[in-house]
Amino acid sequence: MDGHDVQGRLRVSCLSQRLKAAFHYTVGKICEKFAEENDVTFTRKLLPLFSEAVCQQAQSFAVDLELFANHAKRTTINADDVKLLVRKNPDLLDRINGLCDAETATNEMLRENKKSKQRKTKKPSAPTAISDESNNADS
Amino acid sequence: MDGESQPPTFKKATVNSMMQTHFTDKKTKANQVSVKLMTELLREFATEGAVRSGIQAKREGLDMITIEHFEKILPQLLLDF
Numbered sequence: 001m002d003g004h005d006v007q008g009r010l011r012v013s014c015l016s017q018r019l020k021a022a023f024h025y026t027v028g029k030i031c032e033k034f035a036e037e038n039d040v041t042f043t044r045k046l047l048p049l050f051s052e053a054v055c056q057q058a059q060s061f062a063v064d065l066e067l068f069a070n071h072a073k074r075t076t077i078n079a080d081d082v083k084l085l086v087r088k089n090p091d092l093l094d095r096i097n098g099l100c101d102a103e104t105a106t107n108e109m110l111r112e113n114k115k116s117k118q119r120k121t122k123k124p125s126a127p128t129a130i131s132d133e134s135n136n137a138d139s
Numbered sequence: 140m141d142g143e144s145q146p147p148t149f150k151k152a153t154v155n156s157m158m159q160t161h162f163t164d165k166k167t168k169a170n171q172v173s174v175k176l177m178t179e180l181l182r183e184f185a186t187e188g189a190v191r192s193g194i195q196a197k198r199e200g201l202d203m204i205t206i207e208h209f210e211k212i213l214p215q216l217l218l219d220f
Contacts, residue, residue: 016160022153027185029147034189040196042189043205050209054185057220058154061177062161069167077158077169082176089219092183096176103172 023058024051061085079103148182151175184220191216 027050031042068081079100086092155174169177191212196204 012160015156019153019157019160022150023157026147026149026153026182030182030185031189033147034186034193038193040193040202040204042192043203046192046204046206046209049206050185050188053188053213054181055157057184057217058157058177058181059161061180062158063163065158065169065173065177066162066164066167070164075164075166075168077167077173079170079172079176082173082180086180086220092180092220095183096180099176099179100172103175107172 020051020055023055024048027051027054146182146186149178151178154178154181180220184216187219188212188216 024047028047031047031050035041064085065077065081068084069075069077072081083093083096083100086096151171151174154177155169158169158174158177188209192204192208195208195212196202199208201208
């Protein structure tokens with residue numbers, strides 16, 4: 001039983017190490033791109049610090065999101081929780097709202113296409129242009 | 140993947156499991172839209188950190204961004220997110 005617990009804990013720590021490594025990689029990419037575009041260099045020691053800060057921030061976001069969802073008596077976090085998370089930064093809120101609207105629009109379009117596809121299978125005389133559109137949206 | 144056209148960003152699966160590891164209740168889940176928004180939010184945070192450190196370094200007349208520059212912009216960065 002004890003051994004099992006240790007193994008479980010090891011697995012969790014291994015997973016979080018891998019997640020941190022993944023974050024580190026992406027933060028490195030972002031810094032690299034910025035450095036290339038603006039002709040500056042980052043000290044090598046800064047990168048681990050920076051990615052750690054991003055990880056910590058992600059953790060704080062996750063905790064807040066869970067609390068927001070629980071407060072709304074939900075167990076699934078949705079877009080409204082994220083909007084609540086960024087409510088204090090108006091520019092960020094605008095951006096998130098725009099993204100969210102775009103996302104729901106594409107989702108609805110996909111659903112419409114699916115519906116029209118189903119209709120098409122029932123009625124073979126439907127125009128072929130719709131199926132082309134849906135194929136583009138899927139890809 | 141194609142690093143030319145799209146800006147580098149986090150993988151959705153990474154962000155999702157990162158959030159999952161920090162939830163206190165194992166039943167809590169995040170839907171697809173929220174994970175996408177979180178990915179964007181974290182990318183924005185990382186980009187903003189890099190940009191502000193760069194500005195701080197430029198303000199001090201340096202091309203090398205050091206830990207001190209990052210330390211100086213960190214408090215305001217955390218307040219803004």
